[in-house]
Amino acid sequence: MPEIHAPVLHRFTCELLDAVGTPPEPARIVADSLINANLAGHDSHGVLRLPAYLEGVRDSQVQPGAVATLVSESGATAIVDGAYGWGQPAMWLATHAAIGRAREHGLGAAVVHHCYHIGRVAPYVEAVADVGMIGQAMANAAPAVAPFGGRSRVMGTNPFAWAVPRAEGTPPVCLDVATAGIAEGKLRVARARGFPVPVGNIVDRDGRATTEPGDFYAGGALLAFGGHKGSGLSLLAQFIGRGLAGLDPSMYDGPRGINGPFILVIDIARFTDLETFRARAEAQCDAVTGSFPAEGVDAVLLPGQPELAMRAVREREGIPIPDTTWRELMNLAEKWNVSIAG
């Protein structure tokens, strides 16, 4: 399994995106998204996606030259049109619009219409926390997950993410999870590596429990995390994405990498002094990391801490690319006459 340094992988990604007609700025933003996901250890949202992204261009699911625009702002709310371009630049436009709305009104929220895949959600809400506000985001996606008690694909894997600022100079606390028990991207990783997935996450096309990732792609369904509670959180993303972002999943029986995202920004300063908030957040963090570990656990971590630790390792040592993914990337490199040499 080759280990590739982030800048090399980033340049390679930009060149591939350029080869299929992406202008430099959106190419950089999409590459940031993928490489940052790899650095954080979430390979499911890293360069593993490139083959599907380029197929998306080939199949006209994404228009690599399209430019997202701010359609409207009304009070604390904003609507972005992704114009079926890359999802990441559109979601950044929505994020900045929501921050701007929150500066003015105390809260801000934005949705993206006609949105391709937004990638890993953490960076958007982390950017909100970086300006001293609380970020929360969710998105619906093509049907993949059975509702609690069911076995048909009804909901997307629907990410849910939040970030809260800590002391100045400290990275925010950030949770970014799929409301499916396992993200579909994690299934892709498992399938690419030939691994089974933990029990309780997939049913096959006949509704039987299975641990074989291929059974999902053969017409099965994922299950939501946490029983009816996780299923209910996923359903909120589904109502909001479909109702407010306009992504009707029934229109997307084929392509999976499409999102209807919503981002919310809460301006802390409207509720309390920001320094007071930061101090309370630090006390809360101390309470978590200072708690007694459960049996077999070394240390209790905050959401986002495993990702920060992984980033430090991978920035130093490079990003390991599973052989299956590597072969796919080499095929793309050959097809588009792009070199990964450093």
Next chain:
Amino acid sequence: MPEIHAPVLHRFTCELLDAVGTPPEPARIVADSLINANLAGHDSHGVLRLPAYLEGVRDSQVQPGAVATLVSESGATAIVDGAYGWGQPAMWLATHAAIGRAREHGLGAAVVHHCYHIGRVAPYVEAVADVGMIGQAMANAAPAVAPFGGRSRVMGTNPFAWAVPRAEGTPPVCLDVATAGIAEGKLRVARARGFPVPVGNIVDRDGRATTEPGDFYAGGALLAFGGHKGSGLSLLAQFIGRGLAGLDPSMYDGPRGINGPFILVIDIARFTDLETFRARAEAQCDAVTGSFPAEGVDAVLLPGQPELAMRAVREREGIPIPDTTWRELMNLAEKWNVSIAG
């Protein structure tokens, strides 16, 4: 186990609250909260709470005559001071303030400072959905739940709730759950009935898994639902409650019935036509209830549907009160010279 009709139980509750110094209007609001929880089948938040509520008065944790006030409004945000009165009237004030802010700005959010127990959360977010908006609420509470990987009490059982409007005249879809695997109120019910709780929800004071509700009260901890994902959702409520609503749980080692609540209102009409949203919500509901049931399941239900079904039964047949709870209520009746006769 006696079965008492809702109006009888409501009058009894009002009279008890009156006996300890609660004016008629807040008494009615608190009684609504408890009786509605019983009707919905969530006895954990019903009249089972009355002994603890009255102990709260005796111990000066709650001031039955205190009146909540709107401290400030700033853009889309509002702050309510609960003045350590009953939590339900304070939370209703916050709910209506957030709705008002959302009408003006497209989003609204409110917190309550100095707040006693707000009761079951569903009615607040349902009231938001009833005016054609999306409601979302969460609250922190006294430490009871270990963070993922830990075994000390750090987070509250922290409720999370949302409601989304359906077609005009149809009750909203509403999820209202504890982010603990089991609500502390549900533990009280299990203890009152002498039942164990399902595996994976409690550790005893030494961090060992247990199903005995008493082990929690002897210094153990609850676990969050859904592993690190549910723990992460709970932690968001903890940061927001502590940071924005000002409830520092470390101050509340004793009393458990205290909340730091946050409610968010999204005005759908700023994003899309409300009728369009309702139609999309109905299509989404159809997709859920029309999905193939899992093995052993009769029908796939939406969040809130079990509660509506239970309400129909209990409005007709009365609310069953477990014998332990009944004895406690009879003791209160005798102590405060209040009769439950219809």
